[in-house]
Amino acid sequence: MKRLGLFALVVAGCTRVESDDILTSGISADISARAKGDGSTTVSATLFLGNPINLNFVDLTADDQLIASNGGQDKVMTEVIILNAVGHNATFQTDAEDDEFVVDFQRTLDDGAPRSVATLPAPFAIAAGAASTSRAAALDLDWSPGSADQMSWSASGDCIDSVGQVPVDDSGTTTIAANTLRKRAAAGTPDSCTVTVTMTRFRDGDLDPGYGKGGAAYGVQERTLTFTSTP
Numbered sequence: 229m230k231r232l233g234l235f236a237l238v239v240a241g242c243t244r245v246e247s248d249d250i251l252t253s254g255i256s257a258d259i260s261a262r263a264k265g266d267g268s269t270t271v272s273a274t275l276f277l278g279n280p281i282n283l284n285f286v287d288l289t290a291d292d293q294l295i296a297s298n299g300g301q302d303k304v305m306t307e308v309i310i311l312n313a314v315g316h317n318a319t320f321q322t323d324a325e326d327d328e329f330v331v332d333f334q335r336t337l338d339d340g341a342p343r344s345v346a347t348l349p350a351p352f353a354i355a356a357g358a359a360s361t362s363r364a365a366a367l368d369l370d371w372s373p374g375s376a377d378q379m380s381w382s383a384s385g386d387c388i389d390s391v392g393q394v395p396v397d398d399s400g401t402t403t404i405a406a407n408t409l410r411k412r413a414a415a416g417t418p419d420s421c422t423v424t425v426t427m428t429r430f431r432d433g434d435l436d437p438g439y440g441k442g443g444a445a446y447g448v449q450e451r452t453l454t455f456t457s458t459p
Contacts, residue, residue, distance in 0.1 A: 242313055254440060256279065268323060274314070285313055287307075288314075292337070294333055303320070323351060325349065329346045331344045341437075344434065344439075346445045353451065357369075360458055362459065363407060374400035378398065380396055380428045386421040387412055387423075398429065432446055
């Protein structure tokens with residue numbers, strides 16, 4: 229799942245470059261459609277100059293714009309800038325399996341990248357678990373329905389080291405082995421805290437070949453489960 233979470237790479241020292249003198253052939257893109265079970269889907273696009281690992285974010289200028297489309301509805305994607313990190317998003321009121329979202333990078337400098345497609349996998353629900361779980365015990369995760377798409381999980385909380393697994397067989401059940409969740413070593417870390425497990429079902433999409441430096445497009449269904457983690 230190396231495509232997921234590129235925007236989370238934002239760190240101090242990232243740079244922002246204007247798009248008006250950058251050819252699309254010099255740009256890479258991370259494009260996603262993400263649904264969280266509330267009936268809506270957020271389409272996001274992050275453009276980078278060259279390799280995204282360099283954190284050179286592209287700020288759209290001149291007549292450049294990103295248009296997201298679904299079911300005949302077109303939306304100009306809203307640009308958000310945080311500490312030089314630039315992202316674009318648009319929200320649609322649908323989150324069904326096989327919903328298709330198209331992102332069109334429109335410009336006059338060159339032909340742009342007119343058709344990147346992200347398609348949603350099937351929605352799912354996580355079964356409720358115990359309100360409190362020891363880190364020394366195995367933790368079963370159950371969801372329904374299963375599918376032929378790809379799955380992952382991640383866990384985070386104030387008292388544990390963040391951890392996850394990619395990929396996970398999308399059969400409807402998996403187990404986090406005992407002692408996989410570990411207390412954070414930092415001084416003052418509490419013995420117990422609220423932990424959030426995020427389960428993600430994802431499906432590869434099609435990135436427009438106009439992005440000469442590559443990238444990815446993908447659809448995501450995401451659900452969360454919280455519990456108290458104890459020694």
